[in-house]
Amino acid sequence: MKTIVVGAGISGLSTAWQLAKKGVEVFLLEQGPIPNPLSASGDQHRIIRRAYGGKSGYQRRMSDAFDAWDELWGDLGERHLVETGFLLLSQKAGDEADEYRQGLIDGGFALEDMSPQETADRFAFVDPSALRWGAYSPEGGVLLSLKIAAGIKAWLIAKGADVRENCRVASVDASSGSVTLESGDVLSADRVVVTAGAWVLKLFPDLSDELTTYRTAVAYLTPPPDLLGAWKNGPAILDVGGEVDGYVLPPVAGTGLKVGSGLTKYVSADPEADREPKDGEGLTIRNYFSPPFARIEEYQVERVATCAYTFTKDQHFLVRECGKTVVVSACSGHGYKFGAVVGRRIAGGILDGDLEAARIWIEARD
Numbered sequence: 001m002k003t004i005v006v007g008a009g010i011s012g013l014s015t016a017w018q019l020a021k022k023g024v025e026v027f028l029l030e031q032g033p034i035p036n037p038l039s040a041s042g043d044q045h046r047i048i049r050r051a052y053g054g055k056s057g058y059q060r061r062m063s064d065a066f067d068a069w070d071e072l073w074g075d076l077g078e079r080h081l082v083e084t085g086f087l088l089l090s091q092k093a094g095d096e097a098d099e100y101r102q103g104l105i106d107g108g109f110a111l112e113d114m115s116p117q118e119t120a121d122r123f124a125f126v127d128p129s130a131l132r133w134g135a136y137s138p139e140g141g142v143l144l145s146l147k148i149a150a151g152i153k154a155w156l157i158a159k160g161a162d163v164r165e166n167c168r169v170a171s172v173d174a175s176s177g178s179v180t181l182e183s184g185d186v187l188s189a190d191r192v193v194v195t196a197g198a199w200v201l202k203l204f205p206d207l208s209d210e211l212t213t214y215r216t217a218v219a220y221l222t223p224p225p226d227l228l229g230a231w232k233n234g235p236a237i238l239d240v241g242g243e244v245d246g247y248v249l250p251p252v253a254g255t256g257l258k259v260g261s262g263l264t265k266y267v268s269a270d271p272e273a274d275r276e277p278k279d280g281e282g283l284t285i286r287n288y289f290s291p292p293f294a295r296i297e298e299y300q301v302e303r304v305a306t307c308a309y310t311f312t313k314d315q316h317f318l319v320r321e322c323g324k325t326v327v328v329s330a331c332s333g334h335g336y337k338f339g340a341v342v343g344r345r346i347a348g349g350i351l352d353g354d355l356e357a358a359r360i361w362i363e364a365r366d
């Protein structure tokens with residue numbers, strides 16, 4: 001069997017990995033370098049955690065997600081997950097931290113509750129006067145996305161997969177299973193998997209009823225010197241509470257301290273538009289984090305990274321089969337942690353002829 005995978009973010013890389021592992025001839029086509037800094041998977045790190053608040057289907061699938069990463073570490077001979085655990089900080093009753101904490105309790109997962117002062121005593125960057133409570137879960141941490149992409153790419157090449165960088169697919173003929181490259185060359189296969197992230201609507205504009213493309217940005221910060229140690233040993237922060245939908249990745253394994261907020265995102269049909277950070281954007285993002293962090297004005301903005309991703313209306317993922325082609329959009333701001341298992345499910349669906357089962361699992365509405 002021969003399969004073409006369009007797009008080498010984490011969904012495409014993982015699908016290619018699983019297919020090549022099972023003896024399928026794989027062509028992986030990526031319009032930029034691997035990893036592509038413009039892709040959603042092309043930033044330094046991503047959070048993995050069990051808490052899922054309202055989306056309990058994904059929370060129930062997290063053990064499979066961890067298991068698929070373990071399989072990948074085994075194949076790569078290296079573990080690209082730093083188990084920092086993760087922190088929830090609540091500032092107001094009913095904020096997202098409250099919702100995530102309840103999800104962990106309902107799922108029976110490990111959780112350490114802390115008063116505001118206990119939280120600040122343990123994590124020196126927190127201002128206790130801003131908090132209702134803190135809660136720490138040991139089950140989660142930081143996935144090192146750049147190392148994962150480099151590792152899978154090397155593994156695929158060693159296995160004989162045809163990995164093509166700077167190779168943009170101009171169009172896909174879904175029913176015949178062929179793709180036309182920007183160069184004009186045509187490639188055909190038994191199956192085509194399209195994992196094109198925020199670019200998917202350029203290839204499949206009909207999906208615009210279901211998918212919306214957003215542009216967002218994150219800021220990399222240098223903390224004041226006396227807080228650097230606390231951050232280096234700190235957890236990922238899934239939610240800082242209040243209304244900013246804010247999260248933080250600690251500076252582990254050579255990465256930077258990164259902060260991001262849901263308030264930063266806006267609809268942008270072209271994933272390559274506005275990719276230069278705007279004046280003052282980094283300071284705006286940084287300042288969302290006070291409260292709950294103390295001394296925010298002492299944090300220097302090192303750089304701003306922009307990003308494009310797609311969302312469905314209910315933030316579940318999307319799988320659509322059409323002829324010999326399957327389109328996979330595992331994004332909506334929380335798809336990286338499922339990258340390895342999405343690859344496992346899509347490859348399994350192709351090989352056992354049951355992509356509908358893969359769709360139900362990946363869309364996680366049950």
Ligand SMILES: Cc1cc2nc3c(=O)[nH]c(=O)nc-3n(C[C@H](O)[C@H](O)[C@H](O)COP(=O)(O)OP(=O)(O)OC[C@H]3O[C@@H](n4cnc5c(N)ncnc54)[C@H](O)[C@@H]3O)c2cc1C
Binds near residue numbers: 009040
């Ligand atoms: C700011 C931000 C923070 C996030 N934080 C988290 C987090 O903490 N935890 C988490 O689990 N998830 C998180 N996510 C979501 C996660 O990053 C995405 O769900 C995931 O990376 C999507 O991977 P993908 O492979 O589907 O898409 P992408 O990573 O976007 O990959 C698509 C690839 O396809 C290529 N491509 C597109 N069109 C073509 C073409 N025509 N020809 C060839 N190649 C093409 C692109 O260049 C790109 O490399 C976050 C997302 C953002 C934007």
